Amino acid sequence: MGPDIDPLDLRLASRLAELRTGSGWSLEELARRADISRSTLSRLERAEISPTAALLGRLCRAYGRTMSQLLAEVEQDAAGLLRAHDQPVWTDPATGFVRRSVSPPQSGMRGELVEGILPADASIAYDGPSVPGLEQHLWLLAGRLELTVQEQLHRLAPGDCLRFRLWGRSAFRNPGPEPARYVLALVLP
Known part of the structure; x- marks a missing residue:
């Protein structure tokens, strides 16, 4: 280290x-x-x-x-009001994907909000959900995003919202030419 x-x-x-x-x-x-x-x-x-x-x-x-x-679990305890500059940000070293925990998980609450920024020509694939049946609402704010959920491809444009429960594989791909910026609402089953 x-x-x-x-x-x-x-x-x-x-x-x-x-x-x-x-x-x-x-x-x-x-x-x-x-x-x-x-x-x-x-x-x-x-x-x-x-x-x-x-x-x-x-x-x-x-x-x-x-x-x-x-x-x-490794970030500081979240207060009711989380100022933008206090929201935890994590960057994927392999893809440059930036993940901001806008409203992190908190004891007694089942939902959370995440902002994602996926660079142009980047993609991330997941073998399966961390929690089967996880409810997700993805709202694309800018750019373009191709989201494959359980082998079904969805092409999103700014303003589009895709709602789904995740049971299988998923993949996020930004065909470019600009970064894809989105809000993801997660709700535990």
């Missing part, structure tokens, strides 16, 4: 190690459940690498959490 490691990455690495040991799983067992190599998991837990959105998606599915729940 070097001195330039983001504090959020350090807390995330620690939390991932806690979840694995708390579940009584070895690195090999988690590797099998999440379909991630043992060496990658080890490096993640030591904060030697930053997780991509795809890796976090696989880990969240193995632990039965949404990505927002996992990130909220």
